[in-house]
Amino acid sequence: MIAWLRNPWGRPRALAFVTGAYIIWSIVPVGIAILFAFNAGRSRTTWQGFSFRWFTGSTGSVFHDPALQSALKHTLLLAAITVVIAVPLGVTLALGLQRWRGRGSGSVNTMMLLPLVTPEIVMGVALLLLFLKVFPSIGLGTKAQAIGQVTFTLSYVVVIVRGRLVSIGREYEEAAADLGAPPHDQILRVLLPLLAPAIVASAAVVFALSIDDFVVTQYLSGDASTTTVPMLLYATARGAPSPALNAIATIALLITLATLALAFFVYKRFAGGGGDAAVAAIMEV
């Protein structure tokens, strides 16, 4: 470290070492957890050989445990609903906020950013009380969970789409306006196609956020059919987990990563600017 301070243009061995150690520390434990999804025994701490029994075996496996299956299905269902609602809402809000100048836009902007920095437990408590006391007809369960997830993912969509709007600039629209296109034509024919990569990226991010969300989803859950994979992870990690839990977490992880990889390539292909821009778009969040 000292040597590096003396010569910052030298080869920073110590820094490289710290970074390498950090990366190993951050990823290897998860790798081991994934490995234990394939354990032949019931233990999550002692390796007893390789097997698929916790994925496909006849007892207690993901494919034969209705609770695990239902959690996975519900997680995906919620993610789909959230994407379908949050993305259009977020895209229109981003468009509106970007071009709307004047009274009200500042406070709407602040309101839009607040969910990004509100700790999840505050959000969870607030939404729980909202559904218990203001909208008892909605109650707790799938509807409440979906509304809650849309509420906190909306801002991510706005941020991603707005980033793209800024980089597009106003030239295209202005050109369209000069050619006499009415506002809705400017939006539909000019802006939306240009925004497509950002929309896909934000859909993927919302999908991934929804799959991973724990606090809000737990606070707003109702009966057993509204249990998600993260909730199951939490409940079972405190009780009596079997490697089937690692197996379902592995499946959820694969779905998340596949979604994001897809978004990455779509962004890279259509937005130009190479991989770095795509990484930046996803990192923006």
Add this chain to the structure above:
Amino acid sequence: MVPRRMAHPKDRSGLTRRQLLHGAAGTVVGAGVLGVVAGCENTTQSIGGGTGETNKFVEAKPTGPKGLPLPRPDNSVTWAITEDNPAILEGRALEKGPLTIYNYADYVWPGLVKRFEKQFGTKVQIATYNSSDEAIAKLASGAVNFDVVIGLSGSNIDNLIAQQLLQPLNHSYLPNLEKNIWPELQDPFYDRGSRYTVPYVVWLDGIGWRNDKIKTDIAGMAVPWDIFWEAKPYRGKVGLLDDKRDALSMPMQRDALHSGATPDLNTEDPKLIAKAGADLAQLAGISNIKVTITDYQTLAEAKTWLHHSWSGDVLGAAIFYLPKGTKPDVLSFWGPDKNGVVQNDFLCVGRKSKRPVLAHTFVNFMLNEKNAYDNFVQQNGYLPPQNAIDGDALVKQGLIPKSLATAVVRPEQFSFNQELLQLSVAGERLWDDAWSKFKAG
């Protein structure tokens, strides 16, 4: 923003007029008492809302929420069946599933659930809760409906009745109740006639420990509960039940055992409750005690060595959760002979169940002798109060190791021990406060 009332919040006289009109506050709804209680054995008149004439001759007793009587062994209660919440009629056809159940985690053997699904061609979904407070709060929010609720007990009975969270049972669907269940629990004092509840399992609060790690003869100690205050050597490996009533009653039992007195484990004496909380707080310093209800898992895997346990959890650990190669007799259990906690919990049908016949059918299925037995010995470890299941015989057969013989509850234990029962609103708050103080560390 200027507050109009600066009264202490917990002083419920400080209610607004609007609330009175809405009848939202429990203290003002005493008039509803007669509607909910059909009759009480030794005080047939209403308790909270009686006329001046009767009150003159009767010593006032603490009452539960909405002024309901607090069931005690010497004060049994028959809960009324109200017009707005009738039992279902006889002979109805079975509804289609899925059957939704609300239960503690790992509290029913999954194999049994599968058996039910197969036998009745339906699906079953189980949602879990972590504490009775959580369960009651969620049920009362009205935001969720369950067909069957498992695991709540006499410590919440008034809450369940007063908020109408349960549906009255039609016994014509429950032939197994009369046929199989201990006579002592057929017509319990907390719910005469088993109108809303039937017993699920019974247990004893005691001490579970790993005798391969802890060499002290805990059962031989003058006051075995003292082991928790002498647990410094096992720091980090000691656990306490994550349930306010069970946990706080433990130091009360310890004090009573020292002084030879008979404790009242349903006390509402602020001093006794505060002392129990302070005693528990010492444990955080002595052994950095953990507050969990996963002893069946942690004792089995030796992640904890000493745990304040429900007897069923220790039996469950021995039956199902021990890792391969560990013999069940490494687990020991001690429970008090008298003045301890012996309890049973309930199988109930949810008030707004959309499949009441299926729900009744499930309850009856759980009361079936073979099903109850399999549930007990395959995983759960909690003894069902079935006439045909002889716990002592199971010990003799070697199915239950001798070191755990006292974890098997016998019917007569209900007479020497106490159940943790519903408290008055004020009393409940005292226990809540002590518990939350302890949990804050």
Add this chain to the structure above:
Amino acid sequence: MSSRWTWRLLALPGVVWLSVFFLAAFYAVLAVAFGNQDSFSAPVPFWNPLDWNVGYALAVLRDIWSGGQYLTVFIRTFVFVAIAMVISLAIGYPVAYFAARHAGKRRGLVLLALILPFWINYLMRMLAWINLLSPDGWGTRVLHTVGIDRVFIWLGLLTSEGGWLDGQPSTVIIALVYGYVPFLILPLYASLDRIDQRQIEAARDLGASPRGAFFRVTLPLSVPGILAGSVLVALPMFGDYYTPDLVSASPKTNLIGNQIDQLTRQGSEKVTGAVLTIILALALLVLMVYYLRSTRSADDLAEA
């Protein structure tokens, strides 16, 4: 239709959504916190601010003032988060610095490795550690072989060999660092990446030692990133309840999140829970405003 109205109309659905489900939700917390509860401990919200009952809030404030349980928990939470943040910075800064300045051709790969933990479920990452740190877990064995558990015992941070999950504050803090440090590294990386190399070169040309150049140029210029990252790490840590629950479950590691969770979701005293939620949100609001201001002024400085 004028185009001005088009944009406002476009924003409308999103604005309505956030008003109904975000702002109203916060109002519900206020109405509950300044309301009452019925005899089943169910909250009775007072919607009209003129009716508000400050009794519950006063009771909590009185408890805090007199050094009661909530003060203990707030202080503990603050200490845990502060330590976890310092450790996160100590780990995160070198990593972000390396990624921004020295990763060279491997930068893409390094970045990917830094982003990956973001998208692995938090609970899965905790679950992984619970397994590793159980008495017979691989992690416990490695830590024992390397002798780290003896160092921790010597420092008084651990009570027995292999007792990582025995309810240790140190384990909870390390778990918090592990859980949230990626949130710190990425904004730090972004701010370090933005620093103009030429400024450092200029400092060197003017005779600054490498150490001087780092402390006088790089570090001050990365302050906005440090602040942004610290806030992004601190906010979720302040609201965490599941981490102590999973790796400890001892009252000695109870955080304010656990108290709120206990009172609201699991339980019986939603009114007091709502009061604590408001106090937490207000405390964090101060943090957020401070952060927004200081980043803005740092930005201005950088531009000047």
